[in-house]
Amino acid sequence: MDRQAEMSAAVEAALRSIGEPISEAQAKEIAALEDCECKEGMFALAATRRHLFTGAGLVAAVGMTGMLPRAASGKAPAGAVEYPVQADPTKEPGRVMGEDGGYGTRSQFESELRWTNPTRTASFAPMQSSYGTITPSGLHYERHHAGIPNIDPSRHRLLIHGLVDRPMKYSLADLKRFPTISRTYFMECSGTTGSELMKVTQPTVQRTHGLVSTSEWTGVPLSTLLKQTGLKSNASWVLAEGADGAVMTRSVPIDKCLSDALIVFGQNGEAIRPEQGYPMRLFLPGWEGNISIKWLRRLEVSDKPFYTREETSKYTDLITTTGKARIFTFTMDAKSVITFPSGEMKLPGAGFYEITGLAWSGRGKIARVEISTDGGQTWHLAALQDPVLPIAQTRFRYPWIWSGAPATLQSRATDETGYTQPTHQQLIAERGPLEPPGMFYHMNAIQSWGISADGSVKNVHPLG
Amino acid sequence: MCTRWAESGRTAYAVALFASIAFTLLATASPRADGYPTRFSFGATATEQDIARIAIAIPADGKGLPPGRGGYARGKEVYEVACAACHGADLKGVAGLPDMPSGNALRLVGGRGTLTSQKPTVTVESYWPYATTLFDYIRRAMPYTAPGSMSDDDVYAVSAYILAEGKIIDRSTVLDAASLPTVMMPNRDGFIADPRPELFR
Numbered sequence: 147m148d149r150q151a152e153m154s155a156a157v158e159a160a161l162r163s164i165g166e167p168i169s170e171a172q173a174k175e176i177a178a179l180e181d182c183e184c185k186e187g188m189f190a191l192a193a194t195r196r197h198l199f200t201g202a203g204l205v206a207a208v209g210m211t212g213m214l215p216r217a218a219s220g221k222a223p224a225g226a227v228e229y230p231v232q233a234d235p236t237k238e239p240g241r242v243m244g245e246d247g248g249y250g251t252r253s254q255f256e257s258e259l260r261w262t263n264p265t266r267t268a269s270f271a272p273m274q275s276s277y278g279t280i281t282p283s284g285l286h287y288e289r290h291h292a293g294i295p296n297i298d299p300s301r302h303r304l305l306i307h308g309l310v311d312r313p314m315k316y317s318l319a320d321l322k323r324f325p326t327i328s329r330t331y332f333m334e335c336s337g338t339t340g341s342e343l344m345k346v347t348q349p350t351v352q353r354t355h356g357l358v359s360t361s362e363w364t365g366v367p368l369s370t371l372l373k374q375t376g377l378k379s380n381a382s383w384v385l386a387e388g389a390d391g392a393v394m395t396r397s398v399p400i401d402k403c404l405s406d407a408l409i410v411f412g413q414n415g416e417a418i419r420p421e422q423g424y425p426m427r428l429f430l431p432g433w434e435g436n437i438s439i440k441w442l443r444r445l446e447v448s449d450k451p452f453y454t455r456e457e458t459s460k461y462t463d464l465i466t467t468t469g470k471a472r473i474f475t476f477t478m479d480a481k482s483v484i485t486f487p488s489g490e491m492k493l494p495g496a497g498f499y500e501i502t503g504l505a506w507s508g509r510g511k512i513a514r515v516e517i518s519t520d521g522g523q524t525w526h527l528a529a530l531q532d533p534v535l536p537i538a539q540t541r542f543r544y545p546w547i548w549s550g551a552p553a554t555l556q557s558r559a560t561d562e563t564g565y566t567q568p569t570h571q572q573l574i575a576e577r578g579p580l581e582p583p584g585m586f587y588h589m590n591a592i593q594s595w596g597i598s599a600d601g602s603v604k605n606v607h608p609l610g
Numbered sequence: 611m612c613t614r615w616a617e618s619g620r621t622a623y624a625v626a627l628f629a630s631i632a633f634t635l636l637a638t639a640s641p642r643a644d645g646y647p648t649r650f651s652f653g654a655t656a657t658e659q660d661i662a663r664i665a666i667a668i669p670a671d672g673k674g675l676p677p678g679r680g681g682y683a684r685g686k687e688v689y690e691v692a693c694a695a696c697h698g699a700d701l702k703g704v705a706g707l708p709d710m711p712s713g714n715a716l717r718l719v720g721g722r723g724t725l726t727s728q729k730p731t732v733t734v735e736s737y738w739p740y741a742t743t744l745f746d747y748i749r750r751a752m753p754y755t756a757p758g759s760m761s762d763d764d765v766y767a768v769s770a771y772i773l774a775e776g777k778i779i780d781r782s783t784v785l786d787a788a789s790l791p792t793v794m795m796p797n798r799d800g801f802i803a804d805p806r807p808e809l810f811r
Contacts, residue, residue: 266709292757305656307665313656320652344728373648385667391757393750395667444664452669453740455747462801464732469725471737473801479808509807565807572810583714584730588806 223257225284260285261352267291268335270356273485273504279531279539280330281359283414288421289335289357291456292391295441299425302389304409308447311376318425321411324366328412329431330538332506334358334478336434336461339593340586343570344579346607351488354593354605358481358506360539361422363429364412369404372447380449386428389443396437397451398430402476406431409442432508432537433476434587436461463587466578478508480567481590482515482542482559493601496550501528504539507561511535514560515542521554521594522569528557536562553597554606567592570608668746672791675745679786680767688768692753692760701775710754719776722796735776739801741793745769745785766790 222228229241260269269288271281281287288294299318307313335357341347348354377400384403388394398407408429411418418424423440430438436456451457451474463472482505487493501519505512511534516525531541542557560566568576570591580586596606642648668674690699696716698704703717710716714731721731730736734744749765751757760768766785773779779793 265711267711292751292754303660305660305664307656307661313661314653315656315660316653320654323652324650325646374650374653387664387667391751391754393666393757395746395750446665446667448669450669450671452667452746453743454667455743455751458740458743458801459732459734459738464725464730464737466726466728466730470800470802471725472804472806475804475806477804477806479806563807566810568808568810576808576810579728581729584728584732 222254224259225252226254226256227251228254258285260288261356268357270352271359273351273356273358273483274488274491276485276504279360279504279541280414281361283361283416283419283422286359286361286413286419286422287333287335287357289337289435290390290392290421291394294420295390296420297389297425297441302425302441302443304426304442304445306371306375306445306447308385308445309378309381309449310372310447311378312374314371314375316371318411321366321409321426324370326364326366326412327408328362328364329408330360330362330535331429331431332358332360332478332537332539333429333435333438334481334506334508336436336475336478336587337585339481339589339591341582342593342605342607343573343586343589343591344581344609346605349489349605351483351485351593354489355483357435358504358539360506361413362415363408363410363418365408365410365426365429368407368409368428368445371409372403375447377447381447383448383451385444385446385448385452385454386437386439386442387444387446388423388439389441394436394439394456395452395454396439396456397448397454397474398428398437399474400447402430402433430476432478432510434461434478437476460585461587463577464580464584466580466584468578475588478506479588479590480507480509480512480559480561480565481505482512482557482567483593484517484555484557484595487555487597487603488595489603489605491603493548493597493603495601496548499546499548501544501546501555503542503557505530505542505557505559506537506539507559507563507565508537509565510537510562512540512559513562513564515540516558516560517542517544517546518556518558519546519553522556522592525558548597550599552599555595555597556592558592666746666750668742668749670740670742670791672742672787675742675787675790676762677787678762678766679784680763680765681770681784682767682774682781684764685767685769685771685774688760688764689771692764693768696754701772718772725797725800733776734772735778735796737797737800739795739798741769741773741778741790741795744772745790 232238258272258275260271262269267290271285271287303315303317305315338357339354342354382400384398384400386396386398409426410429411426413419413422418427423442426442427440428438428442457474463475465472482503484501484503486502487499493499501517505515512530515528515530517528518525526544528542528544534540558567567590573591594606594608596604696704696707696710697718701718702720703713705713717731717733719733719735721733721736724731724736738744745765748768770783770785773793774781778795
């Protein structure tokens with residue numbers, strides 16, 4: 147049997163056994179056939195286009211197990227419910243409405259997950275398979291310092307005191323009565339990509355860049371609340387404090403509090419998730435995620451910063467060339483990354499691919515994204531998906547015909563202030579070299595994905 | 611360093627603040643054209659008790675430090691029971707803890723002179739600018755499995771132990787509300803304002 151026929155037979159066999167579990171060995175067999183050029187049959191089985199390109203070898207086998215039909219009795223992926231798969235859904239009614247209890251779930255054939263780091267202190271959004279610009283709330287990245295508290299909103303209050311005329315406390319119900327606004331903003335941990343300054347440390351875009359996400363946030367401008375309490379003339383900083391086990395605290399300059407700061411209780415059209423600070427969090431657009439205190443319980447207006455642990459020992463930027471550290475480095479600089487194709491994917495062969503990815507800046511709108519397919523020698527403008535919103539992730543796309551020769555893909559974002567994403571070498575020249583255990587915050591260098599002649603995609607680094 | 615920057619920043623904030631106060635007064639006097647009021651009756655007045663119950667943050671000048679005191683000997687006892695399992699008997703961290711940061715991330719002492727190294731050792735001793743931060747953080751967030759459970763005396767004591775092991779104070783120093791803010795940390799002048807946006811060459 148030639149490979150084309152072999153492939154077709156494998157697909158036929160798989161389609162016949164819809165609803166039956168497949169073994170890992172079967173999945174591996176099909177994965178091995180991925181090296182041939184006969185791809186059409188694969189598309190019939192692929193739950194999403196991106197699944198096709200996931201990895202090689204064992205990684206592919208596991209990935210493909212997820213994409214092939216599974217038994218009705220099998221365990222559904224997180225966020226899904228396992229329903230029986232019909233032999234022919236056009237020959238019988240589907241399941242009765244309301245079986246989901248009134249809250250829908252994703253398809254049992256979709257299995258994208260946050261990746262949790264070994265220390266269980268952070269989880270990373272699966273950017274490699276993201277669509278558009280909004281991160282589903284259940285896939286929004288997480289960074290916790292003492293786990294996720296479970297808070298009964300009826301017992302939660304936001305206290306505002308210190309250098310104010312009228313100390314106040316607000317319940318969630320109080321907060322919801324104020325005039326609210328909704329804004330689409332990205333949030334990014336300032337530690338994202340930090341380990342990648344000097345060399346490759348992570349294989350996939352999820353693990354290199356996944357501590358960034360975008361949601362539509364709804365809440366009350368903090369300025370509205372501070373107008374209620376009034377401010378003493380020497381008010382210049384506000385300490386924000388969370389109701390988690392870390393009782394996390396950060397000092398916020400008063401001008402940010404009086405401009406675009408929000409007290410947020412809504413995310414993507416519903417209440418914010420517990421992982422995002424339920425029942426209410428601070429949201430400081432364009433600033434490092436850590437300062438947008440979750441589970442917000444207290445705002446203390448002061449005449450000076452508090453120099454809390456999270457703004458001295460952590461979240462400061464040590465410049466090793468001088469030994470001095472930058473403090474109160476809030477803004478997230480412009481950054482972009484190609485999400486497809488990206489690390490551990492495999493292109494099936496030469497031909498057309500739409501390169502796509504995300505770009506964002508804490509200083510406003512993305513003005514342009516440039517793509518290089520030759521490791522930065524030549525650059526070409528990518529198309530930006532509109533509307534391009536300030537301080538939100540922007541989707542870019544670029545049509546590419548891959549010749550089949552090795553290539554290095556890069557994206558480079560410029561924001562509306564004219565700031566352009568730097569190279570690794572430029573960042574190191576500016577701030578000095580730094581390796582773990584030192585923490586390099588605000589790392590936004592141009593990311594490179596290397597494509598080998600066999601189509602496999604790897605994280606590659608300009609410093610080797 | 612930080613103080614100077616904070617002062618220069620204060621001028622800008624004062625300007626913004628004056629504008630905001632002026633706006634508030636003006637807006638209160640006349641209703642907004644779009645129909646929204648500027649003052650709302652929602653929420654409740656926070657009482658002294660409401661505030662005292664949870665307002666535990668200590669700034670660098672030590673304002674708000676509680677009564678009580680503690681020294682090296684008691685601090686060593688507290689450390690061995692409450693801290694050593696994660697931070698190590700030698701205060702240099704413990705590797706391989708399940709579901710926890712480990713090793714260097716939990717190291718408390720050592721590392722002086724490494725801040726210009728490509729692999730710096732960042733600890734309370736080598737990096738933290740203020741001793742008040744140590745007290746504040748231990749009191750609010752430590753020990754990890756039982757945050758907020760230590761007495762103020764024990765927080766002073768274990769702070770004294772860590773600072774003495776870091777050779778920042780001597781073993782005879784007793785810490786309290788008066789002495790803690792006077793502790794001079796080795797890296798007090800190690801911080802600078804954010805110069806970004808950067809202009810890359």
